[in-house]
Amino acid sequence: MKTDKVYILAIESSCDDTSAAVLENNIVLSNIIANQEVHAQYGGVVPELASRAHQQNIVPVVAQALERAGITKEQLSAVAYTKGPGLMGSLLVGTSFAKSMALALDIPLLAVNHMQAHIMAHFIKDENQIAPSFPFLCLTISGGHTQIVKITEDLTFEVLGETIDDAVGEAYDKSAKLLGLPYPGGPLIDKYAKKGNPKAFPFSKPKVKGLDFSFSGLKTAILYFIQKKERENPDFIKENLHDICASIQFTIAEILMDKLKMAVKETGIKEVAIAGGVSANSEIRKRLKLASRNYKWNTYIPKFEFTTDNAAMIGISGYYQYLHNKKADFSEPAKARLKVTE
Ligand code: KG4
Ligand code: ZN
Numbered sequence: 249m250k251t252d253k254v255y256i257l258a259i260e261s262s263c264d265d266t267s268a269a270v271l272e273n274n275i276v277l278s279n280i281i282a283n284q285e286v287h288a289q290y291g292g293v294v295p296e297l298a299s300r301a302h303q304q305n306i307v308p309v310v311a312q313a314l315e316r317a318g319i320t321k322e323q324l325s326a327v328a329y330t331k332g333p334g335l336m337g338s339l340l341v342g343t344s345f346a347k348s349m350a351l352a353l354d355i356p357l358l359a360v361n362h363m364q365a366h367i368m369a370h371f372i373k374d375e376n377q378i379a380p381s382f383p384f385l386c387l388t389i390s391g392g393h394t395q396i397v398k399i400t401e402d403l404t405f406e407v408l409g410e411t412i413d414d415a416v417g418e419a420y421d422k423s424a425k426l427l428g429l430p431y432p433g434g435p436l437i438d439k440y441a442k443k444g445n446p447k448a449f450p451f452s453k454p455k456v457k458g459l460d461f462s463f464s465g466l467k468t469a470i471l472y473f474i475q476k477k478e479r480e481n482p483d484f485i486k487e488n489l490h491d492i493c494a495s496i497q498f499t500i501a502e503i504l505m506d507k508l509k510m511a512v513k514e515t516g517i518k519e520v521a522i523a524g525g526v527s528a529n530s531e532i533r534k535r536l537k538l539a540s541r542n543y544k545w546n547t548y549i550p551k552f553e554f555t556t557d558n559a560a561m562i563g564i565s566g567y568y569q570y571l572h573n574k575k576a577d578f579s580e581p582a583k584a585r586l587k588v589t590e
Contacts, residue, residue, distance in 0.1 A: 258563030261342030262334025266305035269559035270317035277317035299337030328566025332583030359576035390524030391417035409459025444494030
């Protein structure tokens with residue numbers, strides 16, 4: 249197998265974003281993302297609508313990724329795609345497309361674990377930041393996951409702690425829904441929080457053993473708090489939106505940082521990364537930078553464009569699998585449920 253210049257076409261379709269990227273080794277040449285606006289009116293992703301939208305988007309998105317990269321399909325070395333976890337109907341679109349393309353071009357197929365890919369985004373070549381050194385810890389925070397993962401040299405992924413109920417992105421989105429904000433509400437809470445007082449409304453932190461997390465209690469606490477306040481003043485949300493958002497954001501950041509500090513203490517590993525959609529959050533990014541100064545951690549914050557779902561992260565994972573000759577079989581099925589260790 250030639251490894252001097254490897255061109256990988258990567259496809260991501262696990263949830264509601266259709267994305268295609270082209271990489272030359274570890275360099276991203278293009279990364280196209282088609283967001284699906286259709287879900288906003290339903291307050292969450294509607295699986296059936298997501299897979300239909302992927303069907304419409306996939307051909308133009310791949311064509312655009314190749315065109316922007318200036319690469320013809322004949323130049324491709326392999327096709328990487330998300331095998332899971334995710335919504336089955338969505339995964340099937342990317343899986344079938346990737347298999348057909350690799351088969352037609354007679355090139356290897358690379359099946360990528362979406363959760364590993366969020367972490368591997370740190371290995372995309374970036375002139376402003378070096379990649380983490382092994383072993384490192386990664387706080388992976390997204391709409392479906394909240395985990396602290398330890399990654400070792402041979403690219404093994406070990407879960408040190410994870411949520412026992414809701415993911416942190418879910419906590420953001422469900423809280424936003426309670427405030428009447430459209431889906432996905434995480435980025436909006438972040439936006440309004442910037443103008444609010446984080447100490448305005450204290451919410452208690454859950455007591456969960458070890459490095460595990462819990463967010464369902466916080467969601468319920470916010471629900472009861474809002475119901476109570478609205479009985480006293482029907483305009484409570486409107487009049488206090490910034491302070492409510494800042495208070496929610498503060499509590500979530502505290503919960504995450506407490507556990508991350510505990511993980512560093514327990515493992516003695518001071519190489520600390522964050523990944524996943526919620527790693528776009530300004531407060532969490534700020535706290536990690538502060539931790540780097542205060543506790544002498546080496547911290548790794550992904551470039552904004554590689555935080556939420558994107559195909560570039562699938563491409564970099566695929567590149568490492570290609571180097572390790574980990575080709576997928578064409579009979580490999582899509583997997584709605586898949587652990588980061590699989
Ligand atoms: O990784 P991702 O794109 O998809 C999953 O694999 O789940 O993460 C999406 C999640 C959503 O819950 C979204 O609200 C959240 O990431 N998110 C944010 C921010 N940007 C995206 N949450 C808080 N603050 C943000 N700035
Ligand atoms: Zn994701």
